[in-house]
Amino acid sequence: MHSSTPMERSLFFSLFLLLSFSIAAQSTVPSNSTFKKVNTGEWAEALSEYRSDFRALDISNSVFQVCFYNTTPNAFTLAIRMGTRSSPAVRRFVWEANRGNPVGEDATLTFGEDGNLILADADGRVAWQTNTADKGVVGLRMLPNGNMVLHDSKGKFIWQSFDHPTDTLLVGQSLRVGGVTRLVSRASDKKNTNGAYSLVLEPTRIAMYYKSPNSPKPYIYYTSDLFSIQRGRLQYVRLINSANHLSLRFSTGGGPELSKPSFNSTLSFLRLGVDGNLRVYSFNYQESSAASWEETFTLFSKDAGVWESECQLPEKCGKFGLCENSQCVGCPLQNGYGKWTKSCESVKVTVCNKNFHYYKLEGVDHSMSKYGAGNGPVKENDCEKKCSGDCKCSGYFYNTKTSMCWITYDLQTLTKVANSAHVGYIKVPNSH
Numbered sequence: 097m098h099s100s101t102p103m104e105r106s107l108f109f110s111l112f113l114l115l116s117f118s119i120a121a122q123s124t125v126p127s128n129s130t131f132k133k134v135n136t137g138e139w140a141e142a143l144s145e146y147r148s149d150f151r152a153l154d155i156s157n158s159v160f161q162v163c164f165y166n167t168t169p170n171a172f173t174l175a176i177r178m179g180t181r182s183s184p185a186v187r188r189f190v191w192e193a194n195r196g197n198p199v200g201e202d203a204t205l206t207f208g209e210d211g212n213l214i215l216a217d218a219d220g221r222v223a224w225q226t227n228t229a230d231k232g233v234v235g236l237r238m239l240p241n242g243n244m245v246l247h248d249s250k251g252k253f254i255w256q257s258f259d260h261p262t263d264t265l266l267v268g269q270s271l272r273v274g275g276v277t278r279l280v281s282r283a284s285d286k287k288n289t290n291g292a293y294s295l296v297l298e299p300t301r302i303a304m305y306y307k308s309p310n311s312p313k314p315y316i317y318y319t320s321d322l323f324s325i326q327r328g329r330l331q332y333v334r335l336i337n338s339a340n341h342l343s344l345r346f347s348t349g350g351g352p353e354l355s356k357p358s359f360n361s362t363l364s365f366l367r368l369g370v371d372g373n374l375r376v377y378s379f380n381y382q383e384s385s386a387a388s389w390e391e392t393f394t395l396f397s398k399d400a401g402v403w404e405s406e407c408q409l410p411e412k413c414g415k416f417g418l419c420e421n422s423q424c425v426g427c428p429l430q431n432g433y434g435k436w437t438k439s440c441e442s443v444k445v446t447v448c449n450k451n452f453h454y455y456k457l458e459g460v461d462h463s464m465s466k467y468g469a470g471n472g473p474v475k476e477n478d479c480e481k482k483c484s485g486d487c488k489c490s491g492y493f494y495n496t497k498t499s500m501c502w503i504t505y506d507l508q509t510l511t512k513v514a515n516s517a518h519v520g521y522i523k524v525p526n527s528h
Contacts, residue, residue: 123232123249124209135164135172135203145188146285150177153205159363160242161187164203167286171198174205174215174224176257178242178266178365179379179388186388188377190242190264190365191257194224195282196289207236211254213246226255242266263291265335265366267342271297272332279368292411293372299329302344306372306410306463308506310488315464317372317410318395322352322402335366342366342376342393355392364392372396372409398422405511410463413509415441418460420512428510428522430455442507443528448487454480454521461511461518462493465502473499483523491522 139149140163150165158181164172174194179187194215202218211233215224232248233255239245243266244257258269263279271277281291292307294314301324305314331347340361344351354366355376363379376393396406398421406412407419417436418426426433427440434440445452471482476494479501483489486503493502497517510520 123211123234125207125211125234127209129207129235130209131205131207133205135199135201135205142187144177146288152177155236155238155244157238157240159240160190160238160244162238162244164199165189166198167288170200171288172200172203173198173288176242176244178363180363180381183388188365188389190266191244191260192262192288193260195262197223198288199223211246213255228255241268243268263368267335267337267362267364270332270334271295273297273330281368281370281372284370291370293368293370295368295374297330297333300325301330302333303467304368304372304374308410308504308508310490310505312505316467317408317463318404319467320404325350335364337361337364342378357390357392361392366393371411373406407509407511408463408466410506410508413440414438416507416510418510418512424509425512428457428460430524430528442490442522443524444490445487445523445525450484451526452484452523453526454491454523457510457520457522458516459513459518460493460520461513462502462504462507462520463509463511464504465493465495465500465518466511468502470495470500470502472501474501475499476501479503480521483521489523491520493518493520495519 133153135151137151140152144150144165146167148165148167150163153162155162159178161177163175163177165175166172173192175189176191177187178190199215199217204216206214210229211231212229213226214222216222226246228246231254233246234249235247237245237247245253246255247253259275261269261276261279263281277297279295281293283289283291294305296303296305301319303316304318306317307314325346325348328348334345336343336345340357341353342355342361342364343353357378359380361378364376366376368374374395375391377389378392380388380390396404396409398406406422413419413424413436417424417440418428418433424436427436479492479494483492483503488505489503490507491504495517496519
């Protein structure tokens, strides 16, 4: 039997590559499927989430619709809206292409023969793209579940919006290792940039983090046994709807049930809100007003149950406040507690020197101290020294039983607890 020589094998490989490239080159988007859509014209008449203006594009199905929207003039986001044609005013934004990198009037969304989907400003600046040029893409589809896909001639997905969540998961959508592993809140209803909160898929749990204005890094403000596994490593977590029960399903099996709507919950989504709360919204077909979207799960709520109180939300009481039973009940002062208002704020130590002191609060937790590991065990005096030696530190929290220490750069919401071993020390100038 004749065995091939190295030269013959090299020639065969070269011919194979040439044939592969030739086949790929033939897999182009048919001319009747290409498009160039321009962000111009009249606004849609319907009201829109975030009090935004929007222009709908003809990439849609009965539930999902691609559009340009803006909350500030001439700063547009390409997004997918979810709702029903009979109730256009209550559609919600469930996916965004270019958060934090807006385009202006006359921007274009182009789907070319090479299979690349490109969002560009009128001057040609590319704000976002799928990076699918010459990868065999032949078409674009909006699937019934809200997944916008670019596919090849065999129907295989080359790119899909489900792989790129922002602050929202649709039913069937996942966070996964090797892809996007977190949801990130938007900054505010008005400002569409990344916000302070994130929900993160970690090897053995889901954890929620908050980046306060002055903190050098995010800290954990929520996790639980329901969000954790005891064996194995998480590869993904997926939002599922099974028999009208909405749950987070772990790759290892199991996962927390979130809600059981009393109506058909086919149209549902999970969102990390601007306030750091995690909610499930389900569409109630029996309603026709803005109440059509019902909040069927709320992680931080007044009726916490197995979940968590609103007091654990870092910004619940603004810049400074004491929270109890999900209500802001006091403004912590050196001589006790005053009435809480939104203007409650600790006096900052503005000069980095020793002209400051601390006042003590008993029976309080900071939002970082309930789920964060802290430092320790250390002596209480050493915890104080760590804060005193850091010009940006605005106070420290200490557990006198476990000798654990937490340094904070933003006071914000403190929670009243029955355990007097939980103490806080607020740094203030000697002039106060």
